[in-house]
Amino acid sequence: xxKKILVIDDEPHVVKYITAFLEDSGYDTCSASNGxxxxxxxxxxxxxLVTLDLxxxxxxxxxxxxxxxxxxxxxxxxxxxxxxxxxxxxxVSKPVAVFEKPIDRDALLDAVKKSLGE
Amino acid sequence: xxxxxxxxSVRILDSLPCYVTLMDRRLRVLWSNDAAHRDFGDPLGKTCxxxxxxxxxxxxxxxxxxxxxxxxxxxxxMTLVTAEGDRIDVLVYSSPVRGDNGEIASVxxxxxxxxxxxxxxxxxxxxxxxxxxxxxxxxxxxxxxDGGIYVVNRGLQDKNQAxxxxxxxxxxxxxxxxxxxxxxxxxxxxDREPNIQEVQPNSVIREVSxxxxxTARGYGITLQLDLDEEVTHAEMDxxxxxxxxTNLVANAIDACKMxxxxxxxxxxxxxxxxxxxxxxxEVADNGxxxxxxxxxQIFEDFFSSKGDKGTGLGLMVTQKIMKEHGGSITFRSRxxxxxxxxxxxxxxxx
Ligand SMILES: Nc1ncnc2c1ncn2[C@@H]1O[C@H](COP(=O)(O)OP(=O)(O)OP(=O)(O)O)[C@@H](O)[C@H]1O
Ligand SMILES: [Mg+2]
Numbered sequence: 001x002x003k004k005i006l007v008i009d010d011e012p013h014v015v016k017y018i019t020a021f022l023e024d025s026g027y028d029t030c031s032a033s034n035g036x037x038x039x040x041x042x043x044x045x046x047x048x049l050v051t052l053d054l055x056x057x058x059x060x061x062x063x064x065x066x067x068x069x070x071x072x073x074x075x076x077x078x079x080x081x082x083x084x085x086x087x088x089x090x091x092v093s094k095p096v097a098v099f100e101k102p103i104d105r106d107a108l109l110d111a112v113k114k115s116l117g118e
Numbered sequence: 119x120x121x122x123x124x125x126x127s128v129r130i131l132d133s134l135p136c137y138v139t140l141m142d143r144r145l146r147v148l149w150s151n152d153a154a155h156r157d158f159g160d161p162l163g164k165t166c167x168x169x170x171x172x173x174x175x176x177x178x179x180x181x182x183x184x185x186x187x188x189x190x191x192x193x194x195x196m197t198l199v200t201a202e203g204d205r206i207d208v209l210v211y212s213s214p215v216r217g218d219n220g221e222i223a224s225v226x227x228x229x230x231x232x233x234x235x236x237x238x239x240x241x242x243x244x245x246x247x248x249x250x251x252x253x254x255x256x257x258x259x260x261x262x263x264d265g266g267i268y269v270v271n272r273g274l275q276d277k278n279q280a281x282x283x284x285x286x287x288x289x290x291x292x293x294x295x296x297x298x299x300x301x302x303x304x305x306x307x308x309d310r311e312p313n314i315q316e317v318q319p320n321s322v323i324r325e326v327s328x329x330x331x332x333t334a335r336g337y338g339i340t341l342q343l344d345l346d347e348e349v350t351h352a353e354m355d356x357x358x359x360x361x362x363x364t365n366l367v368a369n370a371i372d373a374c375k376m377x378x379x380x381x382x383x384x385x386x387x388x389x390x391x392x393x394x395x396x397x398x399x400e401v402a403d404n405g406x407x408x409x410x411x412x413x414x415q416i417f418e419d420f421f422s423s424k425g426d427k428g429t430g431l432g433l434m435v436t437q438k439i440m441k442e443h444g445g446s447i448t449f450r451s452r453x454x455x456x457x458x459x460x461x462x463x464x465x466x467x468x
Contacts, residue, residue, distance in 0.1 A: 017265025
């Protein structure tokens, strides 16, 4: 069965882009446009990996991450941070990878495969 | 080559286009050339730091003492204050002067005015920041274009018309963003005369609020007008006025959107006629407000607290337009409560 990836970004265009690319690479995807919705989708879809957009201080992405790492069930789901702001991933303690926009698709795919142990 | 007389040597020193001073071990000025005399006054009985009005006591790394100590030449950049109180940036060199016995008897200092170089340096730093800000804005648009192109290609491959359209919209959206940034930058980089005409400010306000009403409603924000009917017409640049209101309302919507604490959000656009014939336009929101750290920065070019979502040019363009009109833009804000921006256009004779 294909692994499932949750894409969180409040820009619908970015969600479309990343999900399209991941689907073409053979993954199932689901998406959310903010952190609150992200938690709901997380519970429902139980993804194997999350890509998270982090940019504004106090934004919902940071909160999403905090909630996720607090839950027993999901705390070990790998997170890849996709951010427009270099060096701002500090809010997340240990993302498996950090990408700046615009993303390098091949590098993203490598990081996804590696964190899924493929 | 002929030997110089003492008189000639002094005349040469006097006509050097820099400040030349001679100091003893206790930093007293033994002699200064004409240029130093003219700009800093009589050195008699003064130490060098007194003559040059360096703040406080002697300089932290005294060049003169260093040269006395190691017999070498030293230099550094300093700011001096002239007798008239002007600050000038100089590059200072100190060099030991030996007596007949070979001992260092005094130290000569030359100070060259580098104010113009400093000014250039400042402009370059500013330019660097501008370019960095620009590059950041472009990065996100690149991502959008990348994505649009990817989705278009995918749609073409799958012969999926809907997907092609979706991708194409992503491309167009980001194209618009680039166009706006380029226009804003061009706008800011040129001195331009506003195209003053008779306009009806209230109509422009209505026009802009109609443009935003749907978007605002989508976020649960009510857009409300409070227009002074006395404001019938004014002499302004119509495009400029339109941009000012658009920028302020767009910011107000963002501030409400990002505010998660209140159930109801309201933006009010007001117009007022002053007794002096000025026209004041206010945009008030009950959004996030602006915190202390941010307050000082919001008018800077490329400052944005919105990450990828903002270029930080909006207020800069707004401020420029207000200046061109001889007007002003100010704001008051309470963090967590909301913000009111006030644009004041002075009265202008027809
Ligand atoms: N009404 C407001 N409430 C709260 N903060 C504001 C408001 N207006 C401006 N700001 C702050 O000032 C910053 C600069 O505003 P400016 O309009 O110059 O850029 P921007 O809105 O971030 O980007 P752009 O205008 O290009 O979309 C904003 O990022 C925000 O932090
Ligand atoms: Mg703005």
